[in-house]
Amino acid sequence: xxxxxxxxxxxxxxxxxxxxxxxxxxxxxxxxxxxxxxxxxxxxxxxxxxxxxxxxxxxxxxxxxxxxxxxxxxxxxxxxxxxxxxxxxxxxxxxxxxxxxxxxxxxxxxxxxxxxxxxxxxxxxxxxxxxxxxxxxxxxxxxxxxxxxxxxxxxxxxxxxxxxxxxxxxxxxxxxxxxxxxxxxxxxxxxxxxxxxxxxxxxxxxxxxxxxxxxxxxxxxxxxxxxxxxxxxxxxxxxxxxxxxxxxxxxxxxxxxxxxxxxxxxxxxxxxxxxxxxxxxxxxxxxxxxxxxxxxxxxxxxxxxxxxxxxxxxxxxxxxxxxxxxxxxxxxxxxxxxxxxxxxxxxxxxxxxxxxxxxxxxxxxxxxxxxxxxxxxxxxxxxxxxxxxxxxxxxxxxxxxxxxxxxxxxxxxxxxxxxxxxxxxxxxxxxxxxxxxxxxxxxxxxxxxxxxxxxxxxx
Ligand SMILES: [Ca+2]
Numbered sequence: 330x331x332x333x334x335x336x337x338x339x340x341x342x343x344x345x346x347x348x349x350x351x352x353x354x355x356x357x358x359x360x361x362x363x364x365x366x367x368x369x370x371x372x373x374x375x376x377x378x379x380x381x382x383x384x385x386x387x388x389x390x391x392x393x394x395x396x397x398x399x400x401x402x403x404x405x406x407x408x409x410x411x412x413x414x415x416x417x418x419x420x421x422x423x424x425x426x427x428x429x430x431x432x433x434x435x436x437x438x439x440x441x442x443x444x445x446x447x448x449x450x451x452x453x454x455x456x457x458x459x460x461x462x463x464x465x466x467x468x469x470x471x472x473x474x475x476x477x478x479x480x481x482x483x484x485x486x487x488x489x490x491x492x493x494x495x496x497x498x499x500x501x502x503x504x505x506x507x508x509x510x511x512x513x514x515x516x517x518x519x520x521x522x523x524x525x526x527x528x529x530x531x532x533x534x535x536x537x538x539x540x541x542x543x544x545x546x547x548x549x550x551x552x553x554x555x556x557x558x559x560x561x562x563x564x565x566x567x568x569x570x571x572x573x574x575x576x577x578x579x580x581x582x583x584x585x586x587x588x589x590x591x592x593x594x595x596x597x598x599x600x601x602x603x604x605x606x607x608x609x610x611x612x613x614x615x616x617x618x619x620x621x622x623x624x625x626x627x628x629x630x631x632x633x634x635x636x637x638x639x640x641x642x643x644x645x646x647x648x649x650x651x652x653x654x655x656x657x658x659x660x661x662x663x664x665x666x667x668x669x670x671x672x673x674x675x676x677x678x679x680x681x682x683x684x685x686x687x688x689x690x691x692x693x694x695x696x697x698x699x700x701x702x703x704x705x706x707x708x709x710x711x712x713x714x715x716x717x718x719x720x721x722x723x724x725x726x727x728x729x730x731x732x733x734x735x736x737x738x739x740x741x742x743x744x745x746x747x748x749x750x751x752x753x754x755x756x757x758x759x760x761x762x763x764x765x766x767x768x769x770x771x772x773x774x775x776x777x778x779x780x781x782x783x784x785x786x787x788x
Contacts, residue, residue, distance in 0.1 A: 409505065415498060422491060429484060436477055443470055521597050522556065529613055530559035531765050534567030542597040548612040555609055558595050560762060564771045568624065569613060571605040572761035574744060577725030578602055582708035585694040589647065604710075604722065607651040607689060611644045614763060621763040623655065625721070627663055627746050628758035630729035635663035635749055640766060650688035650696045653712040659769070664748025670718035672752065682718035682747070689713075707742035716740070718747040726755035 444467070526545045527533040533544050541561050546569065547554040560568040574581075579593040579602035591606025614621050623642035628634045641656035658665040669683030681698065688696035690713040692705040703716035711722050723744045726735065731753060736742045743755025750756070 412498075412502065412505065419491070419494065419498070426484065426488065426491070433477060433481060433484070436473075440470055440474055440477075523559075526554060528616060529763070529765075530557065530561065530567035530569040531768055532567070533559055534561045534565050538567070541599065543595055546613070548609075549616040551609075551612045556595055557605065557609075558597075558599055560599070562771075566764060566768050566771070568762035568764045570599075570760055570762040571610050571613070572721060572759065573599070573602050574721065574725065574756070574759040575600070575602055577727065581710070581722045581724070583691065583710060585691045585710070588689065588691050588710035589651075607644060608647065611646055611651060614643045615645075617765060619765045619767055620656070622659055622766050622769045624760075624762050624764065624769070625661075625663070625719075625746075626758075626760045626762075627749065627756050629750060629754070630757045635661065637661035637663040637665065637667070637746075638769065639667060642763060644689075650690075650694070652686065652688045653684055655685055663746055666719035666746045666748040668718075669714075670747035670752075672718075672747070679718075681715035683714060684712045684717065684719055687712035687714050706738040706740050708737065709742070717745065718752075720745040721756075721759045721761065723755065729754050729757065731755060 520543065522543045522545065523533075523538060523540070525533045525536050525538040526547065527536060528548055529546055530544065533546070538544070538559070538561055541559060543556055544559045545554040546557050558570045558573070560570055562568075573593070581602075581604065583592055583604075588604060589607045591604055591609060593603025594601035595603055614623075620641035621643075623639040625637045625639075626634060627636070638659035638661050639655040639657070640659040641654075643654045645652035645654070655667070658668060667684045669679035669681070671679045672682070675681075687698075689710060690696045690702070690704040691710040692702065692708070695702040695704065697703045697713035697715060699713070699715040703713035704710055707713075707716065707720065708724055709720065709722040711717060711720055720742075721744055724736070724742050726743050729750075731743055733739045733741075733753075741752035743753070744759060745752050745754075746756060
């Protein structure tokens, strides 16, 4: 059930509850009508909001990482269901109002009769006490008259509301007709998935795909295809993107299963954050006869972008806890943070913060080299040692700079690349992407730097 559908049902239940309360509680019919009118008002307002919500909120995310937004058919369906019930309620209200009007007329007649009989009594003369009693009665009657006038005013107001409601119903009917027209066209996915498929994005680029976007890939050992973002540049290189940070919109504090399956959102425009998933990264990185290069790109809060490449990047199977291995640092201007960093706290800092050969850890699965639990302390999943000099799944800190006080555990838990910025500086954007090693160099024969090729215009 999508969030949109749940909303509809909630609102329907609200309407029902509302009417029931008005019936139970109000001793006077007038109050009851007021209750019902309020309820209807509420329902109508809600229905209009839902109409708007329907356009946006019915997006569905599927396992294969697509986000699909159907058209507004759901809203139209709802309106069809909703309308007959409302018509009936309005009819009932009209009946009740008529009843009240009848009773008011009856009461007015009664008052006139009472007044007449009182004045007759006065004329006929009698004991003082009787006259006093009679004038008291008259006062009572006048009060009663006043209250009737007030009630009549209220009835007019209610009638006004009723008319306004009828107008809204008409508007809704109009809207419903418009939606019906729209829904005659078959619903389409709003996410554009490119038709070419392959073992990875380089395979797809080799088949002639020219634009970056979402593609289905099926690595050699994969049982089913899955969606990836392919970054295809002007040199015909196809990078398969396995990680993306851009704005902190996705929470990277996830458990083992979520890191295994992947999380976040893939978009054709590469505007969202995600972790592709350890299983998929394993299948991709271990399939080729040609080894892969992992390219890490980093953007800081001053707008500088740097990169680091690792040759023969592989992620092992789950039985080996998705162990990270690579052959060597292939180059880049961000420095080799995967090899650890000497922070100056301890002589063995560099060894204990290196990442090559580390198994993957999450808060609920501690595979690190530390007595405590690095992943739990830092609220992330990563190839933790004791703990890290590179940490791209860390907490997102707007502005970059943070302190031990900002981190829940007191440890450096940001998006860190220690060979470029201090561990108390969190990157603004990151990406991790893989490409067969024979394609990493761009068409000009030079080792491809981030600034040299297209397709990364916004970085
Ligand atoms: Ca541990």
